[in-house]
Ligand code: SF4
Ligand code: SF4
Ligand code: SF4
Ligand code: SF4
């Protein structure tokens with residue numbers, strides 16, 4: 001059985017609890033053993049580092065040291081977590097910096113040796129579980145669905161940090177997952193852009209213009225729903241969708257799925273179990289279409 | 293010799309027509325996208341318009357979108373581009389008006405540098421040096437990445453905020469501003485930090501989307517520069533804005549529970565102090581967030597405090613310890629820096 005050190009991230013345990021529960025449901029179904037890092041801290045999301053970059057680094061070195069100590073690969077379920085973890089891991093290649101950081105980990109018996117390769121559930125599905133196994137688990141093919149991928153910045157940029165060169169499948173991981181589950185992946189400009197969430201409280205107009213523009217584009221290209229590996233994107237695309245519609249003055253009605261929800265649906269899990277009833281944008285029409 | 297198809301986004305200002313046109317070109321190994329555009333212009337259609345000069349990634353005039361991402365066409369080989377998209381699509385830069393075909397109006401982009409006054413402002417009470425102004429090597433090493441900009445506009449073209457806000461200073465101008473903030477020969481550091489924090493479209497409007505870092509052909513790392521400017525601005529005391537309140541609110545949540553506290557974040561961003569003192573603007577901003585919060589509650593998305601995990605007790609203790617240690621270490625550094633500053637001032641006799 002494949003075992004992972006699991007960092008759920010704050011949003012999956014806060015404003016997007018359906019991501020947390022659907023991840024656990026899907027992992028169980030796939031026979032993945034997730035050991036939750038209950039003592040770990042928020043990645044800082046690039047917000048702690050606005051004023052305290054060093055503090056953010058220490059917190060992330062600590063999380064990675066925990067995963068190292070358990071000798072388990074680290075799994076994130078949020079694009080932002082992956083991005084922040086990987087950028088930190090990149091900095092910790094500098095041995096002097098690691099020594100300085102490790103001072104703060106020593107009192108709790110931790111030391112980061114620089115071996116962790118933080119990955120998103122989405123990558124783990126393709127890289128560890130494998131397309132064939134996923135394909136064999138499909139009970140409810142999603143042939144009726146046209147789905148728009150929405151990556152979230154940190155799962156597509158910067159390419160160097162994500163190691164696209166050595167892992168080319170990461171480039172279109174979402175499209176691959178969508179297609180193996182039987183659905184059609186639609187292409188639109190906004191799919192690799194920013195949802196605008198980070199500036200929601202600073203500049204609501206700009207933030208919601210971004211979200212609204214991408215939603216409108218995907219909807220007009222025939223998307224039945226979007227799929228995102230980032231719960232922060234989910235907040236701006238789902239919870240803020242009614243306001244985004246007002247800002248861009250369009251009708252929007254586009255359900256937004258988390259990655260494990262999509263996979264769970266295809267594997268025949270119940271919408272309730274996957275938290276699909278906990279969305280702001282109603283998912284009923286989508287569920288009816290696939291007879292769920 | 294291989295053949296390659298290029299689909300070029302064209303615009304004819306005389307007829308106000310936009311259209312795509314496909315061309316096939318013969319390509320040699322190592323041939324660039326710009327070489328191919330030249331081949332088209334010379335051999336197939338002399339009306340095709342684009343900017344170029346050096347052909348060596350120096351002048352910055354040939355940036356355009358190749359397969360949807362901005363890059364220097366003289367630095368991009370056809371083979372590599374075709375791996376990312378075949379046929380290769382070529383289009384003008386984004387976020388600027390197109391004049392003709394692949395030529396955009398760079399006025400708006402260049403104007404941002406003027407707004408940020410990105411030139412050296414020397415100390416006025418100092419005699420100009422006999423030879424050049426000097427900068428220490430170690431200091432320069434820290435920010436040299438930001439000095440290599442060739443003003444190609446690739447970052448601005450792909451910037452997700454510039455796409456929705458004409459007023460955003462944008463990655464290149466902000467990176468250049470950073471370059472002068474860091475330059476010890478520049479006398480306007482304080483004014484610059486204040487301007488960049490308070491100006492509409494300044495450092496707090498960036499979404500941290502990494503488009504500029506990805507697009508830049510010179511590794512200027514504009515977003516990294518913007519993030520460092522934020523830290524410097526906070527250190528310099530420019531803290532009365534949403535961005536800083538957001539940062540502080542986020543930090544206090546993580547310090548308390550080990551995790552972010554989204555429930556409190558809007559309140560903290562607007563500013564508890566501003567709300568308590570009856571600041572009208574603050575109350576209006578708070579009302580703006582209310583529909584969103586009610587929707588979350590209705591869809592049972594927000595859990596009650598008791599239901600929410602947070603780090604376990606052991607973890608919280610360690611997180612608090614780390615916050616304290618880093619704070620103490622920082623204070624220590626500040627004291628060191630002050631002592632160093634005083635020493636330095638004595639050494640140069642003040643300025
Ligand atoms: S990045 Fe997001 S989900 Fe990840 S730890 Fe931080 S706030 Fe939480
Ligand atoms: S799209 Fe926005 S919220 Fe999502 S990862 Fe990028 S910056 Fe974060
Ligand atoms: S990181 Fe900031 S400056 Fe750079 S492209 Fe994104 S929004 Fe623009
Ligand atoms: S920062 Fe980079 S991409 Fe932007 S204008 Fe300068 S060189 Fe071009």
Ligand code: FES
Pocket residue numbers: 343344345346347348349350351352353354355364365366367
């Ligand atoms: S032609 Fe000068 S940078 Fe490309």
